[in-house]
Amino acid sequence: xxxxxxxxxxxxxxYYRSRAFYMMLAIDxxxxxxxxxxxxxxxxxxxxxxxxxxxxxxxxxxxxVFDYVWNFALExxxxxxxxxxxxxxxSSEIENxxxxxxxxxxxxxxxxFAGKFLAAYVVSVLISGIFLLFQWITFLFVFHILQPDLxxxxxxxxxxxxxxxxxxxxxxxxIFNKNLNAYxxxxxxxxxxxxxxxxxxxxFYGYTxxxxxxxxxxxxxxxxxxxxxxxxxxxxxINPAPVQLILRSLWVMILYGVISFTTALILFERKEAI
Amino acid sequence: xxxxxxxxxxxxxxxxxxxxSVTASFGSGCTAILGPNGAGKxxxxxxxxxxxxxxxxxxxxxxxxxxxxxxxxxxxxxxxIEQPEFYPYVTGREALEFIAVxxxxxxxxMKEEINYLASRTGIVKxxxxxxxxxxxxxxxxxxxxAAMISEPDILILDEPTFGLDPRGIIETxxxxxxxxxxxxKSVILSTHLISEATEICDRVVIxxxxxxxxxxxxxxxxxxxRVVFETKPEIVPNAEFILSKEVKGTKTILFEIANGAQNxxxxxxxxxxxxxxxxxxxxxxxxxxxxxxIHESS
Numbered sequence: 001x002x003x004x005x006x007x008x009x010x011x012x013x014x015y016y017r018s019r020a021f022y023m024m025l026a027i028d029x030x031x032x033x034x035x036x037x038x039x040x041x042x043x044x045x046x047x048x049x050x051x052x053x054x055x056x057x058x059x060x061x062x063x064x065v066f067d068y069v070w071n072f073a074l075e076x077x078x079x080x081x082x083x084x085x086x087x088x089x090x091s092s093e094i095e096n097x098x099x100x101x102x103x104x105x106x107x108x109x110x111x112x113f114a115g116k117f118l119a120a121y122v123v124s125v126l127i128s129g130i131f132l133l134f135q136w137i138t139f140l141f142v143f144h145i146l147q148p149d150l151x152x153x154x155x156x157x158x159x160x161x162x163x164x165x166x167x168x169x170x171x172x173x174x175i176f177n178k179n180l181n182a183y184x185x186x187x188x189x190x191x192x193x194x195x196x197x198x199x200x201x202x203x204f205y206g207y208t209x210x211x212x213x214x215x216x217x218x219x220x221x222x223x224x225x226x227x228x229x230x231x232x233x234x235x236x237x238i239n240p241a242p243v244q245l246i247l248r249s250l251w252v253m254i255l256y257g258v259i260s261f262t263t264a265l266i267l268f269e270r271k272e273a274i
Numbered sequence: 275x276x277x278x279x280x281x282x283x284x285x286x287x288x289x290x291x292x293x294x295s296v297t298a299s300f301g302s303g304c305t306a307i308l309g310p311n312g313a314g315k316x317x318x319x320x321x322x323x324x325x326x327x328x329x330x331x332x333x334x335x336x337x338x339x340x341x342x343x344x345x346x347x348x349x350x351x352x353x354x355i356e357q358p359e360f361y362p363y364v365t366g367r368e369a370l371e372f373i374a375v376x377x378x379x380x381x382x383x384m385k386e387e388i389n390y391l392a393s394r395t396g397i398v399k400x401x402x403x404x405x406x407x408x409x410x411x412x413x414x415x416x417x418x419x420a421a422m423i424s425e426p427d428i429l430i431l432d433e434p435t436f437g438l439d440p441r442g443i444i445e446t447x448x449x450x451x452x453x454x455x456x457x458x459k460s461v462i463l464s465t466h467l468i469s470e471a472t473e474i475c476d477r478v479v480i481x482x483x484x485x486x487x488x489x490x491x492x493x494x495x496x497x498x499x500r501v502v503f504e505t506k507p508e509i510v511p512n513a514e515f516i517l518s519k520e521v522k523g524t525k526t527i528l529f530e531i532a533n534g535a536q537n538x539x540x541x542x543x544x545x546x547x548x549x550x551x552x553x554x555x556x557x558x559x560x561x562x563x564x565x566x567x568i569h570e571s572s
Contacts, residue, residue: 006375010364017363017404100355101369101420104323104430105376106348272326274287 003107007115008122015123020084024127027080031073032134039066039138054238061238063143064150064224070135071154071221077131078162081124083186086169088179089116090268095179099273109269117170117261124162132158150240154223157250161217164253165190167260168213174267190214198230210248213256219249277301277336278322278428278460284330285317285484292317293328294484300428304454304461306471308560309481310568315464316356318481319432322462323353336427349377352426354434358417362406366397366416369405370423377424391419394449396442410437418446422453429453431463435470447474468561478560480567487567492560499529499540502553511547515539525552 015021046065050057093099102112132155139147168189173182194214201209208231209215218228222241241249278300285293293314309315320326322333324344333340338347360369370388379387392398395415400408408416414437421429434450435443451474454461465471471478472492480488496517503525510519510527515535520528531540537556544551557563 003376006372010361010368010372013368014361014363097356097359098361100320100323100325100353101358101360101373101417103325104348104351104353104355105373106345106378107376108345270327273320274326 002111004111004115004118007107007111008118011116011119012122015085015119016126021123021127024081024084025130028077028127028130031077032131035070035073036134036138038069039142043142059143060148063139063148064240066139066142067135067147067151067154068221068224068227070138071224074128074131074135074154074158075161075217075220077128078124078158078165079190081127082120082162082165082169083183085120085123086166087173087182087186089120089170090173090264090271091176091179091182092173094177094271094273097273099271103273109271110265113170113265113268117166120170121162121166124166125159128158128162150223153246154220157220157223157246157253160250160253160257161220164213164257164260165217167257167264171260171264171267174264174271195230202231211252213252216249216252216256219246222246222249277334278462279334280318280322280331281334282331283318283321283328283333285314285321285326286329291484293321295331296481296484296486297331298479298486298489300460300462302454302458302460303477304450304463304475305477305479306475307462307464307479307481308466308468308471308564309464310466313481314484315466315481316432317484319353319355319430319462319464323351323355323430324348325355350427351430352421352423352428353430353432354414354417354421355430355432357410357436358413358420360405360408360413360416363404365404366392366401366408366412369416370401370420373420373423377426379424387423388419391422394445395419396445411439411442414438415442415446418449422449425456425459427459429459429461429463431461433465434463435465435467450474468564472560480564482568488563496530497533498557498559499531499537500526500553500555500557501529501540501544501551502526504550504552507549509547510549511543513539513543528557 043066046062047057050061050065054061093102136147136151169182169186172185176182176185190213194212198209198212198215201207212230215228215230218230219241222228223246224240226237226239226241226245280296280298283293283296296318307315307318317326321328324340327341335347336350340347364372367388370391371384374384374388389398392401395418397412397415397419400412405413405416414434418431418434421431431450435446438446447470450461450463453459454474463474475492477491478488479486500522506524507527515532516529517532518530522528529540541551541554
């Protein structure tokens with residue numbers, strides 16, 4: 001019988017009551033508050049800056065710049081959530097010896113894994129959801145209109161990105177038996193190796209390595225304004241990213257997610273608590 | 275009837291052999307697995323509970339091979355391995371409820387069962403506190419309650435009294451003893467305390483360097499006397515207080531006699547039969563056996 005729901009509820013309880021959750025919530029609220037402050041304080045002058053690029057910037061472009069700035073921060077929230085909730089997900093079972101309680105249960109490892117993954121996913125979505133709520137309300141107050149369709153498209157992409165980055169952290173956690181190793185690996189890969197590789201490839205080979213997760217994740221901002229700090233070789237456009245780019249980024253994120261999820265699951269199935 | 279069978283179980287870590295060709299069968303009652311540190315007791319317990327996989331051999335639980343059908347086989351097993359740890363942000367009650375749900379305990383009896391086990395293990399007061407605030411002893415008690423949820427046929431306990439205060443030790447031993455006396459229940463507990471093994475269990479297995487060195491039923495109502503004769507005895511007399519005789523070499527016989535019988539009765543019987551006794555030693559029992567086996571292997 002499937003026991004994913006009670007497993008999910010149990011792990012979810014343990015997640016949302018954890019110090020990591022409150023730490024993430026504090027970061028979330030801090031970043032959101034700063035962006036609210038920024039939006040109300042500097043937004044009136046955005047058109048001045050934009051007019052240096054585009055003569056008489058249309059209101060629609062100003063609104064897209066607003067969302068672009070918010071999404072610039074939004075991209076990193078799931079990464080932090082995934083590191084907090086995903087990196088210790090499996091390694092902690094071994095390091096903290098909770099595996100001795102969990103592995104002998106008459107439940108398949110897939111269900112244990114899926115229950116925990118789902119809980120970590122929902123908690124991460126919750127963290128990003130709070131940020132998005134701030135963004136939505138601020139937008140309404142500033143522009144007196146509802147968010148455009150692009151906002152909902154970016155939410156959809158965000159949900160895929162959370163799946164993808166969380167899978168990567170679960171895979172890292174399944175490889176190691178120590179939490180610290182799992183934390184460091186994800187942080188180094190995402191914030192050091194991938195960006196460095198992206199810059200090196202851009203500079204020396206003249207193309208943007210779209211297959212890197214950091215590059216693909218930039219689509220969260222590019223849906224508003226086709227500029228990414230990871231793809232400067234091809235110039236930039238003030239228009240939203242084309243459908244082709246959105247689809248390609250989506251596929252890259254899905255691939256990372258599926259491959260990492262499957263690898264993590266296989267490793268977890270074979271995991272021994274020595 | 276509960277039944278656990280270990281068939282040629284092996285576990286290697288590189289060139290290090292942790293468990294070496296262990297074959298044993300466990301039915302109803304309590305079996306103690308004794309052994310020094312590093313003997314392979316915990317490794318064996320982890321193999322039985324699917325925490326680690328054996329390098330060879332198979333575990334059969336109530337007719338089900340663990341590696342073939344772990345989910346089904348583990349339905350019959352409750353376990354407490356090493357010092358238990360729980361997710362720190364859930365309460366003791368939530369931890370027990372979770373295990374009860376995983377073990378398919380019906381909702382209507384779950385609360386009652388949890389309250390009963392909490393009272394038997396002495397954790398009622400702490401049941402609604404988060405397990406992250408528990409002391410080692412409290413976690414041990416909670417672990418024991420968790421192992422007993424749904425009354426599994428086979429209970430695997432790895433040093434269950436570790437970290438408990440004297441009162442906790444007595445209560446835990448009582449609880450395990452009464453559980454093992456229930457119909458068709460099997461308790462396998464690992465310990466390095468001989469007194470614990472003899473007090474709780476009716477069978478003892480001594481494990482050393484990964485293999486079984488001794489496996490015997492404990493009979494507290496009997497004692498063993500080793501008699502060395504000057505010459506090989508042709509006929510050894512029988513009497514009602516002699517429960518068994520085991521010939522050890524040409525001139526030595528190990529007598530098992532009822533605990534109430536005086537040693538002098540055996541001496542009189544042998545002397546009257548015309549046998550000349552060279553040495554007469556009462557074995558201190560399991561302690562002697564344990565020390566001689568561990569000494570031999572070291």
